[in-house]
Amino acid sequence: MHYSPDKVSLADCFARFSDHWNPRIIAELNGQHVKAVKFKGQFVWHHHEVEDEMFLVINGSFTMEFRSHSVTLNAGDMIVVPHGVEHRPVADEEVEVLLFEPASTINTGSAGGERTRTDLERL
């Protein structure tokens, strides 16, 4: 098979949008999506019934709050939030984050509400 994949620049992806809590799909493989997202402020408490989620900080920092404690992540740090675990990302300043999760994952998970994003843009 001679199909030739091309590369994706994370910097280019993050330069193409400025809104917060609105993930863009930047790659797809094995039924999983890789998404670029900017966080600023406080998200909603939620969990995902079946999907584990991975967050990798590209620029900036944010705190992942859990019911029992919080974890602050800086650039180059990642965290896996297993399905069923309640969490809430909080960013004092804007942070650029890469998400790795099943294509079925909805940003607000079990919580739903006005901050839910579906039909995500593909960069």
Place this chain on the structure above:
Amino acid sequence: MHYSPDKVSLADCFARFSDHWNPRIIAELNGQHVKAVKFKGQFVWHHHEVEDEMFLVINGSFTMEFRSHSVTLNAGDMIVVPHGVEHRPVADEEVEVLLFEPASTINTGSAGGERTRTDLERL
């Protein structure tokens, strides 16, 4: 569920090994593995029958060769190599790479041989 995940520092992971072409598992989610690996030199031509692979450069640069062309990736660049596509990573200097791929993925894919690594270390 009050289980509290902890973070993983990519810098810490890469500081814990120095050999090349020997991926370490640093996270696991949704049947996928996240691996840290250092490349230096030229790998073997191979493809994966069923697994798509993603490569994200953390430090350094390398070239992904395909049969029809090559793509040079620098820090912050990623590429998805779909299953069935022959490829060969080549790094003039040491490069630190993050891999996202199904847990079933073997580094040499269809090629096998002495550079095959199984029973990967978990960091």
